[in-house]
Amino acid sequence: MSSGFKKIGFLSALILPLLFILGLELGGVWLGAIHLFVFLLIPLMDFWVSKDTRNVPKESVSKEAKAIFYQLITHVWVVVQLGVLFWTCYRLSQESYSLTSWLLLVSGAALVTGGIGITVAHELGHKSRPLDQWFAKVLLMTVGYMHFIIEHNRGHHVHVATPKDPATSREGENFYAFWWRSVSQGYLNAWQLEKERLGKKGSSNWSWSNQMIQFHLITVCFWVISTLVFSLSQSRWVWEVPVFLISQGILAFTLLELVNYLEHYGMSRRLLPNGRYVRVTPMHSWNASQRISNFLLFQLQRHSDHHTFASKPYQILDHHEDSPQLPAGYSAMIIIALFPPLWFKLMNPRLEDWRKKNQSWSIQ
Template identity: 65%
Template sequence: MKHLKKIGFYSAFILPVLLVVGFYLGGWNMLIIHAFVFILVPLMDYLIKTDKSNVPEGEISAVSKEKFYSMVTFVWVYVQLGILVWGFSVISSKTLSFAEWLAFSTGMALVTGGIGITVAHELGHKSEKLEQFYAKVLLMTVCYMHFFIEHNRGHHVRVATPDDPATSRFGETFYSFWWRSVKDGFFSAIHLEEERLQKKGVSFWSVQNQMIQFILAPILFIGFFTMVFSQIQNRFTWEVPVFFFVQSFFAFSLLELVNYIEHYGMSRKQLSNGRYEKVTPLHSWNASHMVSNFLLFQLQRHSDHHAFAYKRYQILNHYDESPQLPQGYSAMIILALFPALWFQVMDKRLEEWKRKTWVDR
């Protein structure tokens, strides 16, 4: 079982394969990747039991240090860069109908956003410079590099409080949340970086300002590849930057859907001194559905991640006392797009969990 679980984390690489195969088969086959993520994965999550097993305490140190697990994430970085450049080639050399173009763009976003941002999230929490660099590269490919600042120094500090843009409120639709989280998260990252520079006595307009670097990097990246493919096609390939920014939009919107799901209605108690209680596994929604956790490097064990952000994905724990999602993220994303259905399913579950849990707090 242990070796099966290790191999399971390579299932993420199914997505770029499906994108490529679907494109070359053409027609409705371009939606194979969408069908896999939003139909087959939820079905498998439903049919296959949840995995609530945790790494035994005596094995945690050894498992945490196994190079196999980090190698999977490192390989992903190069696969994503390769598949994105292949996408530039396709979009600049093939004539696609609008429906085909949209299918291809959203399919790419499932790769760069669905898996890529998940890997960037995992690597961005680590102290090793190489892992942080890889996280930034992945976030550059979806124009969301400020996430590196806001998520680590903002979201993890303010989660489950009114001060956190990435914590969805009770009764808030995803569409209202998206605008608030995207806008306020970006400005929060600017403020956090400004504070960091002030402490060092460095000007905001210094080259040391990561936000300036993070805004320019995607522009320079796509500018370079637009120039390359313009030279190859012997014309200005305007399709390349349009495709890049559109797939980025869908990719980071997918991230915001996940943010919405992970923290819906969660709140920490404010103490008498004005501060909030410590973050615990009670402050994020958890899902231990086996198939989607393989695809997402156990991101769905989000309760443990927020309680212990330093832990690597392979040793994240399941907690029965955490609020539990009825299904994995693939199914919950679809539900979140339909507010009436979302509220019908989640509000009752949230209130029931609070009644059972908060009595003991």
């Protein structure tokens, strides 16, 4: 695949905000356009278009990794997402919407902020540059999930595929039980990780140095200031703004947890006699090689390589032939995960095959 074609492919993420704004402006059934694109058209294209199992040639890796274009897309997304949210708040302050339209509007916005926005935040949050880190936090602020950058980087990547990781779904655990465990324990873990970090520095847990305190205040300020701006401009209390921002945030991080659920379902690293777990390998994440959804999600579906090399830019992530493979791309698998009997019927046999083939890496 040529570099130019890949660049065009990664621009496909911008289709989502365009469809959402189109639905917002046209109203009615058009509010569902983004849902049909994500959950119907993308799975169909994944099925029709050949899978992408090719990797960037070794001689081109350095050039591709340094290409400004790929970084620019992620930075532009921050502006796009903020623009989508503020324009939606403006429209909500101007017009009345039915309950059905509200549901489509909030869930459609979550597909933008959660489906793509958190994916971009995840990518930027693994970078060392302060600007990338700042952009990641801005994106997470808009969905009220800023602690993710702490728990994911310092918790999930350390404990993935072990009982210590709340973001690793267990065999036989349905998504709804997993959602509560991952959300609640992940939040508490972030507090604990910050407490440990500050303790090493001799700082108090209840100080401004605690990022968890910063994150809470920043998020609340975002909600309050947004509400005040639109309320003052309309000379009325625009209750629709905080309801929208909080609601889309909940759905956005629910999409994140759906992705977490399917990425590591049943994965387990074997505990060694010395009390440590075997190292993380490409065998400990479910992957999907569907070309279209990989473009849309900045190759998030090449998840095993990401866990092996966390700071590796998305454009050079490798496909690993031996990694466990999902039967479909994320768009389709998210829907299946919402129906536990169907999920277990589809995934448990695959999980058992994985265990048989990887006994040296998994719990026996």
